Structure formats: C-alpha cells, structure tokens
Amino acid sequence: MSGFVINGGKKLYGEVELQGAKNSALPILSATILTKGDNILYNCPELTDVDACLRILRYLGCEAKEQNGALVLNCGGLCENEIPDSLMREMRSSIVFLGAILARTGYAKLSFPGGCELGPRPIDLHLKALKKMGAKIFERHGSIVCKAEKGLKGAKIDLSFPSVGATENIILAAVLAEGTTTIVNAAREPEICDLCDYLIDAGAEIYGSGEGVIVIDGVRELYGVSHSIIPDRIVASTLMSAAAVTKSSITVNGVIRNHLSSVIPVFEETGCKVSFKDGNMNFSAPEKLKAMPLVRTMPYPGFPTDAQAPLMAAASVCDGTSVFVENIFENRFKHVGELTRLGADINVQGKVAVVNGVKTLYGAKVEAQDLRGAASLIVAALSAEGETQVSGIEFLERGYENFEVILCSLGADVKKI
Numbered sequence: 512m513s514g515f516v517i518n519g520g521k522k523l524y525g526e527v528e529l530q531g532a533k534n535s536a537l538p539i540l541s542a543t544i545l546t547k548g549d550n551i552l553y554n555c556p557e558l559t560d561v562d563a564c565l566r567i568l569r570y571l572g573c574e575a576k577e578q579n580g581a582l583v584l585n586c587g588g589l590c591e592n593e594i595p596d597s598l599m600r601e602m603r604s605s606i607v608f609l610g611a612i613l614a615r616t617g618y619a620k621l622s623f624p625g626g627c628e629l630g631p632r633p634i635d636l637h638l639k640a641l642k643k644m645g646a647k648i649f650e651r652h653g654s655i656v657c658k659a660e661k662g663l664k665g666a667k668i669d670l671s672f673p674s675v676g677a678t679e680n681i682i683l684a685a686v687l688a689e690g691t692t693t694i695v696n697a698a699r700e701p702e703i704c705d706l707c708d709y710l711i712d713a714g715a716e717i718y719g720s721g722e723g724v725i726v727i728d729g730v731r732e733l734y735g736v737s738h739s740i741i742p743d744r745i746v747a748s749t750l751m752s753a754a755a756v757t758k759s760s761i762t763v764n765g766v767i768r769n770h771l772s773s774v775i776p777v778f779e780e781t782g783c784k785v786s787f788k789d790g791n792m793n794f795s796a797p798e799k800l801k802a803m804p805l806v807r808t809m810p811y812p813g814f815p816t817d818a819q820a821p822l823m824a825a826a827s828v829c830d831g832t833s834v835f836v837e838n839i840f841e842n843r844f845k846h847v848g849e850l851t852r853l854g855a856d857i858n859v860q861g862k863v864a865v866v867n868g869v870k871t872l873y874g875a876k877v878e879a880q881d882l883r884g885a886a887s888l889i890v891a892a893l894s895a896e897g898e899t900q901v902s903g904i905e906f907l908e909r910g911y912e913n914f915e916v917i918l919c920s921l922g923a924d925v926k927k928i
C-alpha cells in the first residue's frame with residue numbers, strides 16, 4: 512500500500528496548473544466507441560481510473576495511444592462487446608461503457624459494478640432507461656446482459672433522480688438511436704456538458720445539455736474529433752482547502768469560475784478571498800478561518816458531494832462549528848474517523864456531520880478508504896503539527912494527477928513512500 516509522509520504547518524505559495532477532469536474524461540473515453548476515425552483528446556489527466564478505461568477500450572479492440580501529450584483513440588477495430596469481471600472491478604464507473612457498447616454493437620455484457628467505498632452503487636435508473644429504449648436486459652450470476660438486436664429507439668425518459676451516470680449512459684445510447692430521446696430531470700454537471708460538446712462536435716444532435724431537459728435526435732454516424740477535457744473542479748476545491756488550512760495564498764491556473772459557483776461562497780464565508788483573472792484563480796486565506804456555513808451536498812449546481820470530504824478537513828481547523836449534510840451518497844463520511852485521529856472534533860449522526868473547529872491538528876498515522884477521503888486526510892495533514900503518514904494513496908491516484916508533485920511545487924513537505 513503506497514503512502515505519503517507529510518510534515519505539516521508549512522505555508523504554501525506560488526501557482527499550479529489545474530488538471531483535466533476525471534469525471535469528464537471517463538464518459539468521453541467511452542463515447543469514442545461510437546465514432547469512426549481518430550479522436551484526439553487533450554488535457555486528459557494521467558490517473559489510474561483513466562488507465563483502467565484505456566485497458567477496457569484496448570480489450571474491446573480499440574486503439575488507444577499517447578501522442579505528444581494527447582490521447583489518440585480509434586475504435587474502428589472494436590470486436591468485443593463483453594467486459595470481463597476483472598476489468599469491471601478495476602473501476603466502479605465502468606458502467607458508463609454500457610450505453611456506448613450497446614449502441615455500437617446491439618449487445619453488451621458487463622458484470623454488476625461492485626459496491627464501492629461510498630456504499631451500494633445501484634444502476635436501476637440506467638437499466639430502466641435502456642429498457643424504455645428497446646433494450647432487453649437479463650441479469651444472471653452477477654452479470655448484466657443487454658440486447659438490442661433491432662437497435663435502440665428514442666424514448667422519453669423521466670429520471671427520478673438526476674443521476675450523472677444514468678444521464679451519460681442514456682446520452683450515449685441515444686445519439687445513434689432511431690428517433691428522438693428526451694431526458695427529463697437530467698444531471699446538469701459540467702462534465703455532462705463537456706460530454707455533449709464532444710459528441711456534438713462528432714456529429715451528434717443534442718440540445719439542452721446543462722439544463723434539466725436534454726433532447727437528443729439520433730443520427731446515423733459519428734466521426735472522431737479533437738477535444739480538450741474541461742478542468743477538474745473537485746481538484747480545484749481540494750487545492751483551495753489546502754491553501755485555507757495552511758493560511759496561504761496560491762494561484763490555480765485554468766479554472767472555470769462557474770464550475771465553482773457553489774464552492775467559492777463557502778470559502779468566502781470563512782474569510783478567504785477568491786478572485787479571477789484570465790481564467791486563473793487567486794486564493795488567499797486569513798490567519799484564522801471562520802466557521803463554514805451549512806454545507807448541503809446537492810446535484811449540480813448545488814454543492815458537489817465530491818468536495819465534501821476535502822472541505823471538511825478545512826472546517827476541522829475553522830474557529831467555530833460547521834455542519835455538513837451529505838445528501839447524495841449513503842456512506843461518504845469514512846474520512847471522519849481518520850480526521851478524528853488527527854485531532855479533529857467531528858460528530859456524525861446519519862447524513863449530518865457536525866464539525867467543531869479545533870486550534871491545531873496533530874500528525875498521526877491515518878488510512879484513506881476512498882478517493883476524496885484520501886484528499887481530505889492530505890489536506891488535514893498539511894495543517895497538522897508534526898508528521899502524518901497517509902496510507903491508501905492508491906485511492907488518491909484514481910482522481911489526482913501527481914498530487915505530491917503539485918503540493919511540493921507549492922512548498923509543502925510531502926514524500927511518497
């Protein structure tokens with residue numbers, strides 16, 4: 512198990528480039544299955560989740576290679592439509608391949624995405640929608656078999672919850688389907704818009720992405736294009752938390768301000784100053800952070816659930832009590848126990864976590880148990896007095912590109928072991 516050794520209490524300074532968004536890269540990599548010819552993806556982050564995606568694409572018969580810092584993907588040679596359990600288990604979000612493989616080949620077999628650190632990860636909304644589009648779905652021995660021999664048909668899909676993954680799978684199933692698909696209560700995340708922008712460039716007819724209703728008119732063919740992945744708003748939120756807990760001023764380059772519209776006010780309430788110039792964010796923290804306002808995680812444009820853990824680490828050293836309500840996932844407070852080992856004072860009741868800010872955190876051995884929890888522990892360790900050992904860094908590497916290098920370039924004392 513790889514780990515970080517962090518000597519906390521050091522101020523950060525300087526500037527860093529923000530990486531491409533993991534949750535945009537994954538569905539776009541899946542979408543290349545639908546295209547003819549070469550796709551060139553720029554700003555794709557180097558992450559273990561992206562590597563897992565590329566392994567799946569190569570297994571399916573696609574070409575995927577690095578070229579001058581970009582990814583070149585050509586799925587003309589696709590000859591498989593089953594993803595083996597071993598590859599499915601590497602990444603929970605592999606379910607995003609379902610819609611694309613089914614739309615391209617009329618058949619798809621995947622194993623159920625394993626539960627993950629955040630609790631059960633149901634896919635009922637995905638399957639219900641594909642059935643409405645004409646897919647026949649069989650579940651046996653932990654696998655899902657989907658058939659649409661006559662192709663998929665457009666349908667009106669009402670989502671009971673604006674699921675990001677379900678919205679993505681429906682879009683991927685609909686762009687080559689016969690007729691029109693309307694998604695009501697669609698997810699509005701920036702990553703959905705990025706996926707739609709890529710598909711529209713490739714020849715798809717999609718209207719309303721980023722709104723609650725998305726309309727897709729099926730077309731006959733899509734062609735490979737060049738596309739640059741949007742920046743990662745959750746990594747940006749994490750860097751803001753790191754600067755807040757170390758009372759630092761840093762600049763993060765390549766930030767889309769709108770993507771952080773529900774995160775910035777939370778930091779401003781603590782006394783941090785956030786300004787933008789030409790797409791670069793200047794962030795500076797006061798010597799003493801005031802408590803955060805009530806933070807309730809919600810579908811976009813509400814406060815992002817993925818930023819809850821990193822910001823809770825910052826709340827741990829605010830002056831006063833902060834309250835977090837996790838409305839999206841059942842089990843997303845796994846980092847609380849570990850933050851407590853560092854001296855944080857946090858009480859969890861169901862989906863509510865009450866954080867009583869403390870003056871100082873103290874270094875200790877802590878263990879990450881999920882991706883954003885790992886980021887949370889690292890943020891807390893940057894503030895803690897003395898040495899902290901964070902194990903379980905393989906979780907972090909699913910979503911944060913060279914994070915120890917980024918933090919060291921800002922003046923932190925982080926060593927990877």
Ligand code: EPZ
Binds near residue numbers: 533534636637840882
């Ligand atoms: C995406 O997961 C992201 N992952 C998650 O980021 C993110 O936390 C989540 O959206 C919410 O924003 C990727 O994009 C790869 P959902 P996804 O479907 O698609 C329930 C990270 O840290 N649900 O919007 O799985 C589900 O159980 C990761 O980068 C159903 O009940 O999220 C959850 O409670 C973690 N039935 C809620 O909806 C379904 O069929 C949100 O899930 C689908 C989802």
